[in-house]
Amino acid sequence: MTTPKLANLTAAFISISIFLFLSSSPADGATATSLITGTCKQTPDFNLCVSTLTADPRGPKAAGVQTLALIIIDAVKAKATTAYADIKRLLKTAPELEGPLKSCAQQYNVILTAEIPEAEEAVSGGVAKFGEDGMRGSASDADLCEDGFVKVKSPLTVENKVVSGLAAVGAAVIRQLE
């Protein structure tokens, strides 16, 4: 056996090992159960769904879709809360964007005070369709906030996209409860 050939082989081993390691579980080491993957396959964003659910300690332990739905709703709430705080801050620091920012404040207020509580109560109570309403409404409101920035660049694009995408995933998860 010649040395160069062996060197190639070991290099190959290293590459494959690294590849397998990186392509395996999410970075935090949590595992997507078949409940999570099966549920997330029926949502518009499989990866976002899986990563959100596995990042929550309840996710891999969840015995049913209802728990998964509540996790997503909590995630939407968290993202919407920070977005709302950013909007409030921007209203002070970017007065030239007052118009669309005020609309955004209204939309996120609806998300936080009406639509998320609706979704939580409905999913807990077993009347999922109202939970779907709450999530679809939240997605719609995040989109409306983003659309309000017409001639100027939106400072909230990333946050709006996340809230909208997560809420859409939430609606699709809740749909599976019906």
Add this chain to the structure above:
Amino acid sequence: MGDHNQPFLSVSGDPECAPVHDDSVVDDALHRPQGSSKSKLLLAVFSGIFVVCLILAGGYDKSGVIKIHQLEGGDEMGVGPIEMPAGSATTRPSLSRGKSAGVSEKANLSPQQLLGGGEGSGDGLSEDFPWNNSMLSWQRTAFHFQPEKNWMNDPNGPLFYKGWYHFFYQYNPNAAVWGDIVWGHAVSRDLIHWLHLPLAMVADQWYDVQGVWTGSATILPDGKVMMLYTGSTNESVQVQNLAYPADHDDPLLLDWVKHPGNPVLVPPPGIHHKDFRDPTTAWQTSEGKWRITIGSKVNKTGIALIYDTDDFVNFELKDGFLHGVPGTGMWECVDFYPVAVAGGDGLDTSANGAGVRHVVKASLDDDRHDYYAIGTYDEEAGKWYPDNPAIDVGIGIRYDYGIFYASKTFFDQSKQRRILWGWIGEWDSEAADVRKGWASLQGMPRTVVLDTKTGSNLLQWPVEESESLRLRSKEFKNVVAKPGAVVPIKLEAATQLDIVAELELDKEAVDRVVESDEEFKCSSSSSKGAAHRGALGPFGLLVLSEETLSEQTPVYFYVVKGKNATLRTYFCADQSRSSLANDVNKQIYGSSVPVLKGEKFRVRMLVDHSIIESFAQGGRSVITSRVYPTKAIYGAARLFLFNNATEAGVTASIKVWQMNSAFIRPFPNL
């Protein structure tokens, strides 16, 4: 089913790599006699690392156990198609914004269905629609039941008692979205002029603290009222509770007592604690017992459970179900009632015998529509069989082909008629609902009778008291609309109307046109709604339309001449251009409607601001629409007759009444 906690495989608590031989391989390598080549050492070390990485890749979990078996979750997983909400991150921004899709009573929208918006909407994409208070406040209705503010859903416990019609409803006292549900209450002498009363029941017991949900009233022979309703307990279990008036001499039934022994029913074995709700009015059996039904499901089969009782406190679950239909999912708001074969008057809920058919109705949670079927009730067996299993409950006829859910009938003993209430939700955005401060209406109460001409469907018609709202009328006789014509129907105002129209197609054209094998559906995705032109349709009315037709809501007939020159008729409503706003429903919907030999095309429409109720062929097919124009409001709203058929002219005779307000308000001096 249910959220049973299924433990994972045994948790060893050891978070380290399980397989044992890694170290020995490495040890082997390290202790290898110096005489072997260095390359073999390297190979061994990297093999070891490789194996370790494989194990890490292979589903190593926090509990230290390699997951070989993946356990199924406790709840069933949905198996329906993925519904992509329009406007989700993956489909914007090149499509028209439209509403972020399918919610409860709100329609599922595909990207194609969101297109529209008419002229003048610009690109319709780049900004929020600027709803102003004028547009929003116009949306409130003048003569449909709605509370002064906030959210409403299902009708509850309707009854006629000591001279008053009573109406209760699911209500959120705190917001314009669903939640914190309690029972609202209102009374009326005539089903039209409603007076609001204080809340009848609130969520103040452990057995209904998470929601005082839907229920029904039974009037006993001695006049006493029993109200059974669903409570969501402190642990979110659905149970049935009994309540009754605190004072049976109070015609307003202001105060209600909850039976101290509640709940009177809990989910039976095999029924999930979240699939057990909406008890019906009771009817008497030949044994003198009272019988009720409650909707539920087993896997994907929607069912109606049966219970017998003597006292509304102790119940006996009967074997089997009243009926069930596979694939229909959860049956909400089940209704069960007799209709007379001869038509005419309605029947008491306990009526039975010759000349009586029975209707089973369910609200399907899965698609948010109300379905009914007509059949035979076998009282002894406690079973009901549909006349035509092909159009069984949930797979056949709907009360309404627009927005109409959680409906419930009651027998009005004062006028011997069966009356249908239905919840009409919103088809705009929740954000708009919060902004305008309210959401939902009730439909105009309708009488329900068997259609004696077809024998296979019901007829629904606005209660005759609706005619008391009629003010001035204008008649338009023999208005001709040639193919492609849009004919203005000149009125002093066009937002509160009662329209009765009879239309005829040009007979010579009908005889002349060739047979078509067109497979028509109001809602087909290639259909352009009322803009799609066939030989014999569409033709009908454009309601809540603006002078230049930038906003229009067509309600119309579409006729197809099929094999052997048989005519098939469809009755549709098209919202694709009803509003320039981009955050409202823009769907096209409807159904086929039987038109018998010699019948003209007939339609009655109640237009009341943001609600349109359309009744075809005397109520054989009904469509309720919620529309939110931005321009065709107040004095700018118009009515047109239109004919988009290519071959046939249309002649119409139309009578239009201006409709008064019902002045729905709080009960005075309470």
